[in-house]
Amino acid sequence: MVTLTEDGLSSPRFVSKGIFLSDTRGSGPGDGILTAGFGDSIVARYDTDASLDTVFVSEVPSTGTIAIATPLTAPDSVLVVTVVDSDMNRAPFVGDTLNVILTSLLGADTETVVLTETADSSGQFTFAGIAVSDTRGGTAEDGILLIGIGDTVRALYADPYGVADSAETSVPTVRRATPSLLLLNQATYTPSETVSITLSDPDRNRRPRLAETVTVILRDPTTTDSETVLLTETGETSGIFTGLLPLIKVGLPTNGDGNLLVQVGDEIRAEYTDAYDGSETALDTATIVPDPTPSAISLNAETYVVADRLVITVIDLDQNLLALAVETVAVTVFVPGTGDTETVVLTETAAATGGFTNAAGLRLSDTRGANLEDGILMIGAGDTFSVTYRDPDAPSDSATVAGTFVMTFSTSALSFEKAIYAPGDSVVAVLTDPNANVDPRSPDTVSVTIIDAARGDTETVELTETTDTSGVFRNVVGLSFEVSDTPGVEDGVIQARLGETLTVTYRDLFDAADLALDTAVLELSSPIALLHVDATPFTDTTLFLVTFLDRFGDTIPDLELLVPVRLLSFTGGTGDFTSRSETIVSGFARFVYNKVEDAELRMVFEVSAETFVAGVILSTGADSRLLVANQPENGTIGMLIAPASLFPDTAKITVENFNALSDTPALPPLIAIANNELGDVRNLTSLSTATNEQVRSEHQFLVRIGGQEQHSLKRSIEVRITYPDADQDGIVDGTKIREQNLQIYRLDEDLGRWNVEPGSVVDPVNNWVTVEVDHLTIFSIAGGAAVNDLNSVTVYPNPFEPNSAAGHQYVTFANLPSGTRVRIYTGDGRLVDEAFVAAGANTVRWDGRNAAGRAVASGVYVYVLENGAERRVGKLVVIR
Numbered sequence: 001m002v003t004l005t006e007d008g009l010s011s012p013r014f015v016s017k018g019i020f021l022s023d024t025r026g027s028g029p030g031d032g033i034l035t036a037g038f039g040d041s042i043v044a045r046y047d048t049d050a051s052l053d054t055v056f057v058s059e060v061p062s063t064g065t066i067a068i069a070t071p072l073t074a075p076d077s078v079l080v081v082t083v084v085d086s087d088m089n090r091a092p093f094v095g096d097t098l099n100v101i102l103t104s105l106l107g108a109d110t111e112t113v114v115l116t117e118t119a120d121s122s123g124q125f126t127f128a129g130i131a132v133s134d135t136r137g138g139t140a141e142d143g144i145l146l147i148g149i150g151d152t153v154r155a156l157y158a159d160p161y162g163v164a165d166s167a168e169t170s171v172p173t174v175r176r177a178t179p180s181l182l183l184l185n186q187a188t189y190t191p192s193e194t195v196s197i198t199l200s201d202p203d204r205n206r207r208p209r210l211a212e213t214v215t216v217i218l219r220d221p222t223t224t225d226s227e228t229v230l231l232t233e234t235g236e237t238s239g240i241f242t243g244l245l246p247l248i249k250v251g252l253p254t255n256g257d258g259n260l261l262v263q264v265g266d267e268i269r270a271e272y273t274d275a276y277d278g279s280e281t282a283l284d285t286a287t288i289v290p291d292p293t294p295s296a297i298s299l300n301a302e303t304y305v306v307a308d309r310l311v312i313t314v315i316d317l318d319q320n321l322l323a324l325a326v327e328t329v330a331v332t333v334f335v336p337g338t339g340d341t342e343t344v345v346l347t348e349t350a351a352a353t354g355g356f357t358n359a360a361g362l363r364l365s366d367t368r369g370a371n372l373e374d375g376i377l378m379i380g381a382g383d384t385f386s387v388t389y390r391d392p393d394a395p396s397d398s399a400t401v402a403g404t405f406v407m408t409f410s411t412s413a414l415s416f417e418k419a420i421y422a423p424g425d426s427v428v429a430v431l432t433d434p435n436a437n438v439d440p441r442s443p444d445t446v447s448v449t450i451i452d453a454a455r456g457d458t459e460t461v462e463l464t465e466t467t468d469t470s471g472v473f474r475n476v477v478g479l480s481f482e483v484s485d486t487p488g489v490e491d492g493v494i495q496a497r498l499g500e501t502l503t504v505t506y507r508d509l510f511d512a513a514d515l516a517l518d519t520a521v522l523e524l525s526s527p528i529a530l531l532h533v534d535a536t537p538f539t540d541t542t543l544f545l546v547t548f549l550d551r552f553g554d555t556i557p558d559l560e561l562l563v564p565v566r567l568l569s570f571t572g573g574t575g576d577f578t579s580r581s582e583t584i585v586s587g588f589a590r591f592v593y594n595k596v597e598d599a600e601l602r603m604v605f606e607v608s609a610e611t612f613v614a615g616v617i618l619s620t621g622a623d624s625r626l627l628v629a630n631q632p633e634n635g636t637i638g639m640l641i642a643p644a645s646l647f648p649d650t651a652k653i654t655v656e657n658f659n660a661l662s663d664t665p666a667l668p669p670l671i672a673i674a675n676n677e678l679g680d681v682r683n684l685t686s687l688s689t690a691t692n693e694q695v696r697s698e699h700q701f702l703v704r705i706g707g708q709e710q711h712s713l714k715r716s717i718e719v720r721i722t723y724p725d726a727d728q729d730g731i732v733d734g735t736k737i738r739e740q741n742l743q744i745y746r747l748d749e750d751l752g753r754w755n756v757e758p759g760s761v762v763d764p765v766n767n768w769v770t771v772e773v774d775h776l777t778i779f780s781i782a783g784g785a786a787v788n789d790l791n792s793v794t795v796y797p798n799p800f801e802p803n804s805a806a807g808h809q810y811v812t813f814a815n816l817p818s819g820t821r822v823r824i825y826t827g828d829g830r831l832v833d834e835a836f837v838a839a840g841a842n843t844v845r846w847d848g849r850n851a852a853g854r855a856v857a858s859g860v861y862v863y864v865l866e867n868g869a870e871r872r873v874g875k876l877v878v879i880r
Helices: 667-679
Strands: 020-022 034-036 039-047 051-056 065-068 077-079 080-082 097-103 110-117 124-126 132-133 145-146 151-158 168-173 182-183 194-200 213-220 225-233 240-248 267-274 277-288 295-299 314-315 328-335 340-348 355-357 363-367 376-378 384-390 398-405 413-416 430-431 444-451 457-465 472-474 479-483 493-496 501-507 515-522 530-537 541-547 565-569 579-583 587-592 599-607 610-618 624-631 638-643 652-657 699-705 712-722 742-750 754-757 761-763 768-775 777-785 793-796 809-813 821-825 829-838 844-846 859-867 870-876
Touching: 039 168, 065 151, 065 168, 080 110, 080 457, 097 145, 132 777, 145 809, 182 267, 194 213, 194 225, 194 267, 267 444, 295 398, 295 530, 314 328, 314 340, 328 376, 340 376, 398 777, 413 501, 430 444, 430 457, 444 493, 530 610, 530 652, 541 610, 565 587, 579 587, 610 624, 624 652, 638 652, 667 742, 667 754, 699 712, 712 777, 821 844, 829 844
Parallel strands: 020 034, 132 145, 182 277, 363 376, 413 515, 479 493
Antiparallel strands: 039 051, 065 080, 077 132, 080 124, 097 110, 097 151, 110 124, 151 168, 182 194, 194 240, 213 225, 213 267, 225 240, 267 277, 295 314, 314 355, 328 340, 328 384, 340 355, 384 398, 413 430, 430 472, 444 457, 444 501, 457 472, 501 515, 530 541, 530 624, 541 587, 565 579, 565 599, 599 610, 624 638, 638 712, 652 699, 699 777, 712 768, 742 754, 742 777, 761 768, 793 809, 809 844, 821 829, 821 859, 859 870
């Protein structure tokens, strides 16, 4: 709405001050600006009389400008163009459009792009951009502008409403830096081949309408020949260039003659430098190899044995790849019999010879090398193997040769698994004989013969190889020993007796001269050290339980049910045994005596070939027990007699002779010191140091309860030690010691000396010395030779203290001639007691009592010794 004002007081004409007309502003009513576009009609209407008038909006010419967004354009980028031309804002309420033509010189391409006004009435026009490429867009108006490297891109704008209004701009294209890749078509060439070279370098595609060329240098540094090779682009826009150059091996190195001179073993080099970027280079190399030649293979022998080495030689000249280096090839060795395969590397004998060998040779074995490719060829006797060579560069070139492995005889070794077997043991034989390993793929078997010549029993036993290839054979489940006098040939059990020898023999079936054997002895696993006899009285019979024990007091299981126990003889008593032979069952051999009486029996038992002496005191009341040490080869027998009720059933009672004591390293030196000290006493010698046979008389008497040694006892027991007097002449065999002079001594382990045990009694019939003790330790016997005078008399203990802690029982007058009269007087000359040294004895004892049997009082007494014309007087002190 526009207001008009009368132009005079009485003028009929009304005029307005004017209204602003725009094609970019005033889009709202009543804002004082009339918006109109080029060509619009403006109508003025006066509503009073409906009169009107019309005018047209004409163009205000403007000059358009054009610009490209980037000053440089590279291939595979996007080109953006902007145009500013206000008179192209034809419709102020919509975005107008205009066209721009893009052209390239080298690409010879034209593309028309449509620009759209950035706002309804901005007068500025642009678009999202057009793809620019040096490999795509070869067709006009295909939406891609094809350009070349160094090309100029032009953008042209012409105002369609203004003949003289146009604008133009241009930008140069720039090089796209891309890495190049140079490749030779082979890694190796023979001197007669042609080298094909391929270069990939996209930024060398400078003219997209033309296949271009580049140059590459191909040279051999060894021959110094160098050639320039022209490579041509494979397509107008590929960026990939190829070319060829023949190789020759004769002639002189002439640069630029179109042929490259090479030698076998040389490395040729292809080198490229981008002419537009000197820092961009590419390189590839190849090696010159000989022309293929047929190969040949040979072996160092036709047949082989275990100790041999397989040496292989291959001649293949075309595998001399490096003229100045020693090279290698590989061959395959295969054994069909074992399935073993080994790859052997052969080394060229010298540089450029083309001859290859394994100088050290491949090890052949029928016991080792079961794994493939382990460096050892496993092969069996009689197996044939093949050796194959294939040229790695010429698959059709191969050669094969064969050889044979023959048996190697070896000396066998045969042994029993143990040198000593016990009854019931499994007997295992072990044979080592490598040539008996005939089939290395599975365990072989051999047979051996086991013989007990004494019984006449023969058993054939099959031994199985411990592994497929060990050459060691054994029987997994062996024969067992049965202690018997009756042979059972080939029954799977060896009948033998203790102490007998077993022989195993083997004869090699492939080598009659190869014979092997070994022997073993049947013995107990633990030697019998003790014979334990219990006697239990019943109503009219007495049951003897005989147990054989080892040195620790344990039963020996080897004897169970296998070894018969024979009662060879017995003395004492008035009855007899219902059976003289029994088998040990549950640890005991049971013998029945047909009497119940008070008697002392001495019995001799036999187990296999060994004999054992035992004694038992029978009683119609409580039974008694006697333990006897096993008769050693060079020693005496120690015996212990104790009431059965003194020890619990769990007690282990043992008597160990000197051989067993040697297991405790500290005891033998201590005993030796004590024996030497005893020898310093006049006419007193330990039996162990006096006999010609070096009889050992030392015995340790032990009682173990719950593993603890018991030294002090609640009641007295009897200890016996035997001595040798086979001719019963009263002289200990091999010595001058009179048996009547023998006494039992105990070892003081703290001082290393022997102390006499008072009350020793000699039994000249059974040849043993007995003493009662209430303590257990190591005991021995000692005595003196016959005495003819009173020069070596000893009297001990002096003073005599029967009631003190010393516990003296007797005063001993030692080293007296037989028949010597001993008298004891009080200080005032009254006779107290007298005695005579018995015939064959050198000792007499006084118990501290007078002739009436009453104990004498404390005081000083006088003893008088008389032997014929000799007389000696001394003093004796008694302290109560």
